Amino acid sequence: MNWLRRSGSEPLWKEEFSVRTADERYVTRRQLTKFLVLTSFGMFVGNLWILVRSMLSKAPSYPQESVARLNEIPVGGVKLFTYPTKDDHCILVRMSENEHVSYSQKCTHLSCTVYYSQENNWLECPCHKGVFSIADGSVLQGPPSRSLPKIILESRGDELVAVDIKTS
């Protein structure tokens, strides 16, 4: 069909696909801007969701459960139990003759199971070497940014009873 075209005009492909590169880039930038603004809206919705959850959440009430007998574990010893549900694993450590501490066993970083390191006297997460203080569950080193939830214990008679969970 070359004889139908004017001489000196643009090549056939340019005439049939007459989209300018600059125009194409222009639209792409506008689309990217729209996508960024939609992402921004998503972030805002996420913050609103947190706000709604914060407003709706009530202070949880925990059951009172006997978790161990007072002399059941030796000084420096450990007992594992579940509280408040069967899926929430906790660790109980006897620090001295009259002192017991208990924490959730779920690491606040990525939910690995923490264990008691007797030689260092701290709680340790084997996954990413997060270390928590045995005294209050605060983070001593590693990637976790929050303390371990502490199980509040009361001694009643010769029994240790879990009564509450304290976060941070």
Added chain:
Amino acid sequence: MTMPANVDLPPKTRGLTAIAGAMSLIAVLLIVQIWLLSAALESFLAGKHHTALPAAIFSGLMFLICFGLYLFVDRVDADVRHSDEDR
């Protein structure tokens, strides 16, 4: 040293510069929003609920600024297209 005046630049170039500037601002605001969301979530999971309201307010403000910049980009884009058609 004086900055060269950009009044001689063609409208398309000026439009592209304005859009690039607006996009950079949106990107910066988005990074701040991502940080704000992660901080608010971390705080919420730690049981501190008082940070949720200010975080939501600031996030909303940043979204409004982003939306305003998007409208600006849209308007500049339309103006440049019209000026191209007029020429």
